[in-house]
Amino acid sequence: MNVHAPALAKAHRFDEQTSAFADDVIDGLAQHPKRLSPKYFYDATGSELFEQITLLPEYYPTRTELSILRDRGSAISAIIPKGAALVEFGAGATTKVRLLLQQCAFGAYVPVDISGDFLKAQADALRKDFPSLDVYPVAADFTAPFALPEQIAGMPKVGFFPGSTLGNFEPHEACAFLRSARDILGERARMVIGVDLEKDERALYHAYNDSAGITARFNLNVLHRINRELGGNFDLSAFIHRAIYNRDRHRIEMHLISRKSQTVRMLGRSFSFRAGESIHTESSYKYSLERFAALARGSGWVPRESWMDPAGMFSVHALVASD
Template structure:
């Protein structure tokens, strides 16, 4: 957070999470080109919209990854130590983690997410359905170092990072996250991670530009959140959603495009937008199996096993911490 943003958030007496949100928004909108971090999509409304996205006919990643987890569940269970603690980075809806909890004999589950209310609601539901499982939710930004609960200091740790969220990081950030996760999970750790694969560009385009417009509402919701939580005055109707595939960088890019000139005030700072100017809100990198293997190895992990669907749309990997 820059000094000016820190001073403003102190004046407004924000809590720590909102102060971090304010600092990132002001810092990122001050850049050229402007951008916003995708981690701020996921307030309560954004989390709900994303769950709607996952069941859209155009959006293949969720159903494809679920298919892999179901069909390869026994193979995954065979490599997980009995009584291990499962740590999910960026926990959302529990659909995917339930598949692991049903097949593997975990002793504890630690969901980690920045959206505390949503996290606690999901944790409560899991406790009812898995009464013998110890559940310790941690409200934290999983992209930064955080402490695991003392209650799971003993058993081996298994990370879980589904949904190809890794693709939202720039490659150097993805490597930094994997190194951080290895440090958090400790010696001998394993990780189950979902990674979206390169594929036909039309399939990718449709997945991020659904006919029902849910992805557009999800993208625009970050401006709604800025208005609500930081007192911004974005004219939401003055922006539109746009997703494109950047072939050279192997990624989908999501943008919010200004439809007209607009001046926005947030915490005492003004931000001007020209017609056609973009706020880059998310990148979603698509990997080949070879490029992901190289990324994992340079980040301190080795590939124990990899699984894909029959059409090689998506992949799930079992990683083991090296050293």
């Protein structure tokens, strides 16, 4: 049993996910420098805020990837086996997957996400709009091994990992994810994956420091989640959002900066902050086509095709599992 279970059970609904959240937060805040995993951004409020971010004029990835999927749909369809099962890792809003389902002859769709209630709602909506498509949702952490539904055992498999989520992984973690996806999908699998590209630093800065302050609210919401679910006493007004581009590591870094010296308590633990001290909440790596191709080859995949928008802001890649 998790050592934090008594405290959690006393004031909060305790379950396995909350326990993992508590363990990760305590471990992350005990590190030097402090850090939190970006996967904890996405409670109900965080997911809603992220959807708002995707519509911001400064935030290019979503609309650019959608344009690639729309404009290159026939080329993507040409390399996907007819009747394949589409497995989406970390299924979110269905806008992107709908473009693939409209243009490719899939036999089944398997959305994978840790939120079972969210998955059910998305699956029900897709069944209504695609009545001939078999939909088999899987509630699982897509970054860890999971079993595919038995109903698709005999189908060719195509993985789908849109957005710039791969960039949230450290390079060795990205390699591990791609290897795990290859093992889950099996021999002769395909993968369609979105990858954000290196570009002018000003465009990157504004994409993560929008003028409406939505990204700042999104970043700070993780502290609100800790307060709500883990009994923390973070004062959100005592932290500010900061996003910077680390040129040497080809990544945007998001931080929460303490405005003052302070001590925060959570689950019987105290965490001290110096004025100006950071909690590193997210890294978003940006790739060149060549660096991503090297990563894919080193992770058990062979690059087959890649497509970019005319401005070279974003890319979509088709990979084939190596022998």
